[in-house]
Amino acid sequence: MNKKIHTAILITGVSGFIGRVLARYFHKRQYRVYGIDRAMPDQAPLSDLYHYEQVNLPSSLLPQFLADWRVDAVIHCAGRASVPAAMQDPYADYVDGPILTFELLEALRKNLPECAFLLLSSAAVYGNPQYLPIAEDAPIKPISTYGYHKWQSETICAEFSSVYGLKTACARIFSAYGPGLRRQVVWDIINKVLTQPVIELQGNGRESRDFIHVNDIASGLDVILHQSPLNGDTYNLASGIGTSIESLTSKIVNKMNYGGSIKYSDVLPPGTPRNWVADIRRISSLGYMPMIGLDEGLSSYIIWAVENSSRKTLF
Numbered sequence: 001m002n003k004k005i006h007t008a009i010l011i012t013g014v015s016g017f018i019g020r021v022l023a024r025y026f027h028k029r030q031y032r033v034y035g036i037d038r039a040m041p042d043q044a045p046l047s048d049l050y051h052y053e054q055v056n057l058p059s060s061l062l063p064q065f066l067a068d069w070r071v072d073a074v075i076h077c078a079g080r081a082s083v084p085a086a087m088q089d090p091y092a093d094y095v096d097g098p099i100l101t102f103e104l105l106e107a108l109r110k111n112l113p114e115c116a117f118l119l120l121s122s123a124a125v126y127g128n129p130q131y132l133p134i135a136e137d138a139p140i141k142p143i144s145t146y147g148y149h150k151w152q153s154e155t156i157c158a159e160f161s162s163v164y165g166l167k168t169a170c171a172r173i174f175s176a177y178g179p180g181l182r183r184q185v186v187w188d189i190i191n192k193v194l195t196q197p198v199i200e201l202q203g204n205g206r207e208s209r210d211f212i213h214v215n216d217i218a219s220g221l222d223v224i225l226h227q228s229p230l231n232g233d234t235y236n237l238a239s240g241i242g243t244s245i246e247s248l249t250s251k252i253v254n255k256m257n258y259g260g261s262i263k264y265s266d267v268l269p270p271g272t273p274r275n276w277v278a279d280i281r282r283i284s285s286l287g288y289m290p291m292i293g294l295d296e297g298l299s300s301y302i303i304w305a306v307e308n309s310s311r312k313t314l315f
Contacts (some may be wrong), residue, residue, distance in 0.1 A: 013078030134276065
């Protein structure tokens with residue numbers, strides 16, 4: 001797929017955290033951006049979309065949409081993005097994960113086989129890795145239903161590429177954060193700084209994550225779409241830098257001048273890995289380079305969080 005002014009892209013889950021950022025990113029680059037989501041139109045990023053459809057996927061309407069829109073690429077953001085929710089309701093996560101991925105690819109196979117398909121997968125496929133940093137050829141050993149379902153979705157992408165020749169790729173996203181996100185550990189810490197005299201956190205603080213700003217996710221997905229072979233390949237999408245939860249917490253409380261105390265439970269919920277750091281050499285070889293460091297990203301995120309802390313949660 002050649003990058004050109006009228007390139008058309010469909011983003012599923014466009015009203016979610018990453019979907020909204022992708023809509024803005026590609027709209028600014030003069031792409032024709034279509035969006036699908038179950039959210040009401042007033043919750044969708046309409047100003048960044050050429051067209052929006054409120055649809056519960058999978059849908060019998062999808063073949064007609066593909067025929068009408070003739071998009072060059074689908075970026076599949078729809079689905080659940082919570083390990084605890086997946087552990088509590090694995091069936092719903094399975095339907096919104098592997099089953100939906102299959103339905104989308106089958107619709108493309110029948111109606112728009114030249115269209116590229118990019119799946120947002122997760123580092124959860126690795127579970128607790130034996131070695132750090134984690135390369136894409138590391139053993140796949142999920143420890144959560146969410147991780148298993150992302151792995152199964154990746155396998156479906158590989159299947160449609162190998163058997164039917166569809167152009168697919170998977171981005172294993174590590175710990176995403178940034179303005180617009182009201183869940184997961186960075187938001188949790190910031191929110192507790194704003195509202196509680198004692199910050200109580202899970203684990204022991206020595207757990208580590210590879211935090212990637214959502215704007216770097218957008219640029220990384222752009223690189224994969226335009227520079228990868230799209231033959232069922234997988235890519236780590238991360239910063240390549242590990243940060244302990246203790247260090248993350250320290251950065252946040254210092255930036256926010258927090259005077260309270262911090263306590264760790266020394267207990268991790270089921271399905272939660274202890275340490276993640278990505279090897280990003282594969283995607284870097286395509287031209288990807290993360291641009292937003294954690295200190296800079298936290299500063300802008302904190303400003304947004306303070307301004308939006310009392311508003312209704314959307315994500």
